[in-house]
Amino acid sequence: MKIAIFTNDGRQSLKVTQKLQKKFEDTHFVMDEKNPDIVVTIGGDGTLLAAFHKYENILGTVRFVAVHTGHLGFYTDWRDDEIDDLVISLQSDNGQSVSYPLLDIRVKYEDDQRPVNLLALNEATLKRNSATMVTDVFVGGDLFEKFRGDGLCISTPTGSTAYNKSLGGAVIHPNLKVLQMTEISSINNRVFRTLSSPMIIAPNDWVTLVPASECDYILTVDQDSFHGRRIEQIRFKISNKSIQFAKYRHMQFWQRVQDAFIGAEYAN
Structure with a gap:
Protein backbone atom coordinates (compact mmCIF):
# COMPACT_ATOMS: atom_id res chain seq x y z
CA MET A 1 0.00 0.00 0.00
CA SER A 97 -14.64 2.89 1.63
CA VAL A 98 -17.52 5.32 2.08
CA SER A 99 -18.13 7.96 -0.58
CA TYR A 100 -19.48 11.51 -0.49
CA PRO A 101 -20.81 13.43 -3.52
CA LEU A 102 -19.02 16.45 -4.95
CA LEU A 103 -20.08 19.66 -6.68
CA ASP A 104 -19.19 20.17 -10.34
CA ILE A 105 -18.66 23.85 -11.24
CA ARG A 106 -18.26 25.13 -14.78
CA VAL A 107 -17.29 28.79 -15.13
CA LYS A 108 -17.47 30.64 -18.44
CA TYR A 109 -15.68 33.98 -18.55
CA GLU A 110 -16.47 36.74 -21.03
CA ASP A 111 -12.88 36.86 -22.29
CA ASP A 112 -12.50 33.11 -22.88
CA GLN A 113 -14.82 30.68 -24.68
CA ARG A 114 -13.26 27.69 -22.94
CA PRO A 115 -15.06 26.95 -19.66
CA VAL A 116 -13.08 26.39 -16.47
CA ASN A 117 -14.06 23.23 -14.60
CA LEU A 118 -13.75 23.08 -10.81
CA LEU A 119 -14.72 20.65 -8.04
CA ALA A 120 -15.94 21.40 -4.51
CA LEU A 121 -16.22 19.11 -1.52
CA ASN A 122 -18.17 21.58 0.63
CA GLU A 123 -19.54 24.51 -1.33
CA ALA A 124 -19.10 27.34 -3.81
CA THR A 125 -20.29 30.90 -3.32
CA LEU A 126 -20.70 33.89 -5.59
CA LYS A 127 -20.58 37.37 -4.07
CA ARG A 128 -19.77 40.94 -5.02
CA ASN A 129 -16.99 42.84 -3.38
CA SER A 130 -18.57 46.21 -2.70
CA ALA A 131 -22.17 46.31 -3.93
CA THR A 132 -25.36 44.30 -4.23
CA MET A 133 -25.05 41.22 -6.41
CA VAL A 134 -27.60 40.87 -9.21
CA THR A 135 -27.83 37.58 -11.09
CA ASP A 136 -30.38 35.62 -13.06
CA VAL A 137 -30.89 32.17 -11.55
CA PHE A 138 -31.77 29.28 -13.88
CA VAL A 139 -32.82 25.86 -12.59
CA GLY A 140 -32.68 23.04 -15.12
CA GLY A 141 -32.37 25.53 -17.96
CA ASP A 142 -35.44 27.61 -17.00
CA LEU A 143 -35.26 31.11 -15.52
CA PHE A 144 -36.35 30.90 -11.88
CA GLU A 145 -35.66 34.35 -10.43
CA LYS A 146 -33.51 37.47 -10.57
CA PHE A 147 -31.59 37.43 -7.32
CA ARG A 148 -30.49 40.59 -5.53
CA GLY A 149 -28.49 40.43 -2.34
CA ASP A 150 -25.05 39.73 -0.92
CA GLY A 151 -24.61 36.40 -2.68
CA LEU A 152 -25.55 32.75 -3.14
CA CYS A 153 -24.12 29.56 -1.65
CA ILE A 154 -24.29 26.25 -3.53
CA SER A 155 -23.41 23.28 -1.33
CA THR A 156 -23.00 19.51 -1.41
CA PRO A 157 -24.76 17.27 1.14
CA THR A 158 -21.69 17.11 3.41
CA GLY A 159 -21.08 20.80 2.74
CA SER A 160 -24.60 21.44 4.00
CA THR A 161 -23.14 21.26 7.51
CA ALA A 162 -20.64 24.06 6.81
CA TYR A 163 -21.31 27.62 5.55
CA ASN A 164 -24.73 26.56 4.28
CA LYS A 165 -25.86 25.66 7.80
CA SER A 166 -24.80 29.05 9.15
CA LEU A 167 -26.99 30.64 6.47
CA GLY A 168 -30.05 28.71 7.64
CA GLY A 169 -29.85 25.92 5.08
CA ALA A 170 -30.91 22.33 5.74
CA VAL A 171 -28.52 19.53 6.73
CA ILE A 172 -28.71 16.83 4.04
CA HIS A 173 -27.61 13.19 4.27
CA PRO A 174 -24.90 12.38 1.66
CA ASN A 175 -26.91 9.40 0.37
CA LEU A 176 -29.09 12.04 -1.28
CA LYS A 177 -27.00 13.16 -4.22
CA VAL A 178 -28.49 16.63 -4.44
CA LEU A 179 -27.18 20.15 -4.26
CA GLN A 180 -28.56 23.00 -2.17
CA MET A 181 -28.77 26.71 -3.00
CA THR A 182 -28.99 29.10 -0.05
CA GLU A 183 -29.33 32.87 -0.18
CA ILE A 184 -26.90 35.25 1.49
CA SER A 185 -28.83 38.32 2.70
CA SER A 186 -31.29 38.63 -0.17
CA ILE A 187 -33.23 41.86 -0.81
CA ASN A 188 -36.99 41.40 -0.58
CA ASN A 189 -39.36 44.37 -0.71
CA ARG A 190 -42.17 45.76 -2.88
CA VAL A 191 -39.79 46.09 -5.84
CA PHE A 192 -37.49 43.05 -5.58
CA ARG A 193 -38.47 39.50 -4.69
CA THR A 194 -36.64 36.16 -4.28
CA LEU A 195 -37.80 32.81 -2.93
CA SER A 196 -36.13 33.59 0.44
CA SER A 197 -35.73 29.89 1.20
CA PRO A 198 -33.03 27.27 0.63
CA MET A 199 -33.65 25.13 -2.46
CA ILE A 200 -32.83 21.41 -2.80
CA ILE A 201 -31.98 20.67 -6.44
CA ALA A 202 -32.44 17.18 -7.89
CA PRO A 203 -29.34 15.35 -9.17
CA ASN A 204 -30.41 15.54 -12.81
CA ASP A 205 -30.96 19.29 -12.69
CA TRP A 206 -28.41 22.05 -12.59
CA VAL A 207 -28.25 25.63 -11.37
CA THR A 208 -26.91 28.32 -13.69
CA LEU A 209 -26.07 31.84 -12.55
CA VAL A 210 -25.84 34.61 -15.14
CA PRO A 211 -24.63 37.66 -13.20
CA ALA A 212 -24.83 41.26 -14.30
CA SER A 213 -21.75 42.31 -16.25
CA GLU A 214 -19.41 43.47 -13.50
CA CYS A 215 -15.80 42.57 -12.74
CA ASP A 216 -15.81 42.62 -8.93
CA TYR A 217 -17.45 39.25 -8.33
CA ILE A 218 -15.72 36.82 -5.98
CA LEU A 219 -16.20 33.12 -6.64
CA THR A 220 -15.15 30.83 -3.80
CA VAL A 221 -14.69 27.07 -4.15
CA ASP A 222 -14.10 25.54 -0.72
CA GLN A 223 -11.03 27.45 0.51
CA ASP A 224 -10.01 28.94 -2.85
CA SER A 225 -11.22 32.24 -4.30
CA PHE A 226 -11.28 33.57 -7.88
CA HIS A 227 -11.86 37.19 -8.83
CA GLY A 228 -10.94 39.95 -11.25
CA ARG A 229 -12.53 38.53 -14.42
CA ARG A 230 -15.98 39.15 -15.87
CA ILE A 231 -18.14 36.06 -15.47
CA GLU A 232 -20.55 35.21 -18.27
CA GLN A 233 -22.17 32.32 -16.42
CA ILE A 234 -21.54 29.62 -13.82
CA ARG A 235 -23.15 26.17 -13.89
CA PHE A 236 -23.44 23.98 -10.80
CA LYS A 237 -24.31 20.29 -10.84
CA ILE A 238 -23.72 17.21 -8.69
CA SER A 239 -20.54 15.67 -10.04
CA ASN A 240 -20.13 12.16 -11.40
CA LYS A 241 -17.02 11.99 -9.20
CA SER A 242 -16.96 11.40 -5.45
CA ILE A 243 -14.48 11.43 -2.59
CA GLN A 244 -13.67 8.11 -0.92
CA PHE A 245 -12.86 7.75 2.78
CA ALA A 246 -11.23 4.56 4.04
Missing part, protein backbone atom coordinates in the same frame (compact mmCIF):
# COMPACT_ATOMS: atom_id res chain seq x y z
CA LYS A 2 1.26 3.46 -0.96
CA ILE A 3 0.75 6.21 1.62
CA ALA A 4 0.99 9.99 1.51
CA ILE A 5 0.84 12.27 4.55
CA PHE A 6 -0.67 15.73 4.11
CA THR A 7 -0.36 18.06 7.09
CA ASN A 8 -0.77 21.68 8.09
CA ASP A 9 2.09 23.63 9.67
CA GLY A 10 0.76 23.59 13.22
CA ARG A 11 3.16 22.52 15.94
CA GLN A 12 1.08 19.53 17.06
CA SER A 13 0.37 18.47 13.47
CA LEU A 14 4.06 18.44 12.61
CA LYS A 15 4.79 16.44 15.77
CA VAL A 16 2.15 13.84 14.87
CA THR A 17 3.39 13.74 11.27
CA GLN A 18 6.94 12.95 12.40
CA LYS A 19 5.68 10.16 14.67
CA LEU A 20 3.43 8.70 11.98
CA GLN A 21 6.17 8.84 9.35
CA LYS A 22 8.45 6.81 11.62
CA LYS A 23 5.73 4.20 12.26
CA PHE A 24 5.04 3.84 8.54
CA GLU A 25 8.73 3.27 7.89
CA ASP A 26 8.95 0.70 10.68
CA THR A 27 5.93 -1.20 9.32
CA HIS A 28 7.22 -1.15 5.73
CA PHE A 29 4.55 1.01 4.10
CA VAL A 30 5.59 2.65 0.83
CA MET A 31 5.56 6.44 0.99
CA ASP A 32 4.38 7.92 -2.31
CA GLU A 33 3.32 11.57 -2.36
CA LYS A 34 2.49 11.68 -6.08
CA ASN A 35 0.32 8.59 -6.57
CA PRO A 36 -0.82 7.23 -3.19
CA ASP A 37 -3.52 4.67 -2.41
CA ILE A 38 -4.25 6.35 0.92
CA VAL A 39 -3.82 10.00 1.90
CA VAL A 40 -3.62 10.59 5.64
CA THR A 41 -4.39 14.20 6.52
CA ILE A 42 -3.25 15.64 9.84
CA GLY A 43 -4.84 18.84 11.07
CA GLY A 44 -8.52 19.53 10.66
CA ASP A 45 -11.22 19.97 8.06
CA GLY A 46 -9.26 22.74 6.33
CA THR A 47 -6.31 20.38 5.91
CA LEU A 48 -8.60 17.69 4.49
CA LEU A 49 -10.07 20.19 2.00
CA ALA A 50 -6.59 21.21 0.87
CA ALA A 51 -5.58 17.56 0.43
CA PHE A 52 -8.75 16.86 -1.55
CA HIS A 53 -7.91 19.60 -4.02
CA LYS A 54 -4.29 18.47 -4.31
CA TYR A 55 -5.36 14.93 -5.26
CA GLU A 56 -8.63 15.70 -7.08
CA ASN A 57 -7.17 14.40 -10.36
CA ILE A 58 -6.84 10.84 -8.95
CA LEU A 59 -10.07 10.63 -6.91
CA GLY A 60 -10.97 7.36 -8.59
CA THR A 61 -8.01 5.53 -7.05
CA VAL A 62 -7.25 7.31 -3.76
CA ARG A 63 -8.92 7.11 -0.35
CA PHE A 64 -8.60 9.57 2.52
CA VAL A 65 -8.11 9.15 6.27
CA ALA A 66 -8.28 12.27 8.44
CA VAL A 67 -6.61 12.83 11.83
CA HIS A 68 -7.49 15.93 13.85
CA THR A 69 -4.95 17.71 16.04
CA GLY A 70 -7.13 20.51 17.35
CA HIS A 71 -10.86 20.93 17.71
CA LEU A 72 -12.97 18.07 16.40
CA GLY A 73 -13.39 18.27 12.64
CA PHE A 74 -16.43 17.09 10.72
CA TYR A 75 -14.42 14.89 8.34
CA THR A 76 -11.83 13.63 10.83
CA ASP A 77 -12.30 10.15 12.33
CA TRP A 78 -9.09 9.80 14.31
CA ARG A 79 -7.57 11.74 17.19
CA ASP A 80 -3.89 12.56 17.36
CA ASP A 81 -3.42 10.15 20.30
CA GLU A 82 -4.69 7.19 18.24
CA ILE A 83 -1.82 6.89 15.77
CA ASP A 84 -0.96 3.32 16.83
CA ASP A 85 -4.54 2.17 16.22
CA LEU A 86 -4.59 3.92 12.86
CA VAL A 87 -1.45 2.13 11.69
CA ILE A 88 -2.91 -1.23 12.76
CA SER A 89 -6.10 -0.48 10.81
CA LEU A 90 -4.07 0.40 7.72
CA GLN A 91 -2.15 -2.86 8.00
CA SER A 92 -5.41 -4.84 7.89
CA ASP A 93 -6.99 -2.69 5.14
CA ASN A 94 -9.40 -4.55 2.85
CA GLY A 95 -10.24 -1.71 0.48
CA GLN A 96 -13.58 -0.70 2.00
CA LYS A 247 -13.87 2.80 6.12
CA TYR A 248 -12.06 1.55 9.20
CA ARG A 249 -14.35 3.05 11.82
CA HIS A 250 -15.96 5.79 9.77
CA MET A 251 -18.64 7.48 11.87
CA GLN A 252 -22.19 7.39 10.50
CA PHE A 253 -23.38 10.71 9.11
CA TRP A 254 -26.01 11.58 11.72
CA GLN A 255 -23.66 10.51 14.52
CA ARG A 256 -21.10 12.83 12.97
CA VAL A 257 -23.62 15.69 12.88
CA GLN A 258 -24.64 15.04 16.48
CA ASP A 259 -21.03 14.86 17.62
CA ALA A 260 -20.07 18.05 15.80
CA PHE A 261 -23.02 20.27 16.71
CA ILE A 262 -24.85 18.84 19.72
CA GLY A 263 -22.57 16.54 21.70
CA ALA A 264 -23.55 13.25 23.28
CA GLU A 265 -24.02 14.87 26.70
CA TYR A 266 -26.87 17.00 25.34
CA ALA A 267 -28.58 14.29 23.29
CA ASN A 268 -30.32 12.58 26.23
